[in-house]
Amino acid sequence: MINFKNANFVKSASKQDERATGGLAEILVVGKSNVGKSTLINSITSRKSLAFTSSKPGHTKLLNYFNIDNKFYLVDAPGYGYAKGGVDLDALFGEMMEDYFYDNKFLKAVLILLDSRREIDESDKELIGFVNESNIPYYFVITKSDKLNQSAKAATVKRIKEYGFPTDRVVYTSRLEPRSWDKLRQVIEKIV
Ligand SMILES: Nc1nc2c(ncn2[C@@H]2O[C@H](COP(=O)(O)OP(=O)(O)O)[C@@H](O)[C@H]2O)c(=O)[nH]1
Numbered sequence: 163m164i165n166f167k168n169a170n171f172v173k174s175a176s177k178q179d180e181r182a183t184g185g186l187a188e189i190l191v192v193g194k195s196n197v198g199k200s201t202l203i204n205s206i207t208s209r210k211s212l213a214f215t216s217s218k219p220g221h222t223k224l225l226n227y228f229n230i231d232n233k234f235y236l237v238d239a240p241g242y243g244y245a246k247g248g249v250d251l252d253a254l255f256g257e258m259m260e261d262y263f264y265d266n267k268f269l270k271a272v273l274i275l276l277d278s279r280r281e282i283d284e285s286d287k288e289l290i291g292f293v294n295e296s297n298i299p300y301y302f303v304i305t306k307s308d309k310l311n312q313s314a315k316a317a318t319v320k321r322i323k324e325y326g327f328p329t330d331r332v333v334y335t336s337r338l339e340p341r342s343w344d345k346l347r348q349v350i351e352k353i354v
């Protein structure tokens with residue numbers, strides 16, 4: 163059993179060879195800015211402010227390593243889907259992901275976060291396509307699913323299907339529904 167509350171921030175890294183030491187499995191958390199990556203890390207560990215939940219888009223520009231019970235690392239990726247100050251942050255994000263995925267023997271799974279209240283856009287499709295081609299197992303985490311009824315849930319799955327991506331690994335989460343994180347914890351228990 164993994165004690166998810168036994169969690170701490172270890173370090174930030176800009177590339178794979180700066181990873182946290184110890185040879186633990188890594189699970190990458192990736193998604194658009196504001197989709198709920200920090201919220202996932204706080205919720206899954208039941209720790210209010212382990213990851214900084216920022217309202218500022220683009221705040222996180224590095225890979226942030228969180229040690230979970232000395233069993234695995236949750237790796238919080240920078241958000242994508244924005245460009246600011248003349249610098250194309252998405253280009254930097256792409257380079258970072260290519261470096262991180264290349265021949266990465268620690269990376270065991272990717273959690274791709276999608277906001278249940280937004281459409282899947284070009285940047286999401288690009289990211290999903292990239293992960294899909296990497297042959298690393300991945301799961302869709304549909305965030306902010308507070309009060310989402312069955313038909314709204316089905317609509318999200320339909321959208322994923324329309325874009326030609328598999329729909330058998332979908333988990334719904336909500337910051338307001340603590341039990342919604344149990345499924346994701348179970349998924350992680352199996353992977354690690
Ligand atoms: N209602 C609701 N809001 C959420 C949920 N998850 C995240 N948010 C809000 O969405 C915003 C962005 O969340 P954050 O975790 O910082 O996203 P990040 O940029 O991907 O790290 C914050 O204002 C959160 O409070 C959720 O499940 N339900």
Ligand SMILES: [Mg+2]
Nearest residue numbers: 199200216222
């Ligand atoms: Mg964040």
